[in-house]
Amino acid sequence: MHEFSIASGLVEKLLDFAEKNPDKKIVEIRVAIGEFTQIEEEQLSFCYESIITEMPIAGSRLTIEPILGQVACPHCSYSGLPKYWEGALSGPPVATLECPACGKAAGIIAGEDCSIKSIRYVQRENASVDR
Amino acid sequence: MANEGAVQVMLEASPDEIYDIELEHSLLEANAKLAVENRALLDKNGITAIDFMGAIGSGKTTLITKLVERLKDKFGVAVFNGDATTSNDADAIAKQNVPVVQIATINGCHLDANLVGKGLKRIELENLKMIFIENIGNLICPAEFPLGSKARVVVVSVTEGPWMVRKHPHMFLGSQVVVINKIDLAEAMEVSVDQLIADVHSLKPDIKVIPTSCKRGTGLDEVVDALLAI
Ligand SMILES: Nc1nc2c(ncn2[C@@H]2O[C@H](COP(=O)(O)OP(=O)(O)O)[C@@H](O)[C@H]2O)c(=O)[nH]1
Ligand SMILES: [Mg+2]
Ligand SMILES: [Zn+2]
Numbered sequence: 001m002h003e004f005s006i007a008s009g010l011v012e013k014l015l016d017f018a019e020k021n022p023d024k025k026i027v028e029i030r031v032a033i034g035e036f037t038q039i040e041e042e043q044l045s046f047c048y049e050s051i052i053t054e055m056p057i058a059g060s061r062l063t064i065e066p067i068l069g070q071v072a073c074p075h076c077s078y079s080g081l082p083k084y085w086e087g088a089l090s091g092p093p094v095a096t097l098e099c100p101a102c103g104k105a106a107g108i109i110a111g112e113d114c115s116i117k118s119i120r121y122v123q124r125e126n127a128s129v130d131r
Numbered sequence: 132m133a134n135e136g137a138v139q140v141m142l143e144a145s146p147d148e149i150y151d152i153e154l155e156h157s158l159l160e161a162n163a164k165l166a167v168e169n170r171a172l173l174d175k176n177g178i179t180a181i182d183f184m185g186a187i188g189s190g191k192t193t194l195i196t197k198l199v200e201r202l203k204d205k206f207g208v209a210v211f212n213g214d215a216t217t218s219n220d221a222d223a224i225a226k227q228n229v230p231v232v233q234i235a236t237i238n239g240c241h242l243d244a245n246l247v248g249k250g251l252k253r254i255e256l257e258n259l260k261m262i263f264i265e266n267i268g269n270l271i272c273p274a275e276f277p278l279g280s281k282a283r284v285v286v287v288s289v290t291e292g293p294w295m296v297r298k299h300p301h302m303f304l305g306s307q308v309v310v311i312n313k314i315d316l317a318e319a320m321e322v323s324v325d326q327l328i329a330d331v332h333s334l335k336p337d338i339k340v341i342p343t344s345c346k347r348g349t350g351l352d353e354v355v356d357a358l359l360a361i
Contacts, residue, residue, distance in 0.1 A: 088297055118153045
């Protein structure tokens with residue numbers, strides 16, 4: 001399950017932040033997932049929650065923002081949303097690399113990354129009491 | 132628990148006490164960077180690495196063994212095996228007398244660039260021209276973890292049924308070659324190879340699809356040609 005590796009990387013980054021900022025308590029973390037990464041939101045949330053239970057960031061909430069894929073075609077210079085394939089049985093229609101305009105092979109220009117967008121925290125009144 | 136108390140306080144905090152830090156930190160970048168390093172090392176040594184993905188039992192090990200058989204007298208070939216489901220896998224390839232590196236993954240999910248990088252340090256790169264990397268038999272962990280290979284091959288087999296591409300469409304987008312293996316069993320399985328090819332092409336029109344039977348030797352020359360053209 002690749003979501004586990006991704007969640008581990010995320011938690012590592014947050015623990016690093018928490019350690020460097022003992023006066024801040026992380027309450028929410030926003031992550032953007034590109035459509036072409038094939039990372040599943042639910043699985044990622046599940047992994048995140050299972051990993052953090054015993055950690056200083058326990059109780060923080062993961063909010064996921066899906067990022068639509070975009071493609072560009074070298075054959076007809078189309079650029080924009082991908083064509084979706086209805087044939088998939090695995091779930092909703094799948095973004096493909098078939099150019100929506102001319103049907104030839106397009107390349108990905110957006111939606112290939114998975115990144116932390118922001119960390120929401122509350123300032124602790126008294127860091128020593130909270131910890 | 133002290134921790135639970137702390138969380139309670141948080142939720143009741145008034146909105147003006149909540150702050151956001153904007154940042155842009157890619158969670159895929161660390162692996163991607165290592166993949167680029169692997170690739171640079173391979174390029175420097177004039178080596179083409181090819182990564183094979185696909186379900187357990189689709190024929191990855193068999194195909195790699197056949198490819199090694201055909202190529203090892205022409206130039207130096209090595210195999211990285213991340214999918215040692217049985218020791219038969221390694222044994223079959225080891226019989227070919229080429230360097231074989233076993234890579235054990237921690238979570239049994241996928242190979243990553245770090246593991247492949249470690250493998251590259253363990254073999255003599257000088258006289259090699261090709262490295263075949265057998266990824267873990269897994270259909271759901273694909274493109275996010277590039278290894279540094281020049282091309283990715285997906286091996287599917289007709290024994291996975293007629294809907295295999297439709298059930299696992301994601302695997303194909305990041306690959307350059309698809310091998311549809313075990314076509315000697317297509318009739319018995321009542322699977323249309325043409326339909327599988329059409330399905331793959333709806334996802335990625337320019338992907339090379341080669342039907343094979345490793346058992347009978349069908350299509351293997353075409354696979355060799357496709358890999359040499361990469
Ligand atoms: N009938 C048939 N069997 C095959 C073919 N290719 C591989 N096999 C068999 O399929 C089984 C699994 O193959 P293996 O290479 O170990 O699959 P892997 O798990 O993907 O590495 C073995 O028993 C092979 O002998 C083929 O083209 N036709
Ligand atoms: Mg194998
Ligand atoms: Zn086009």
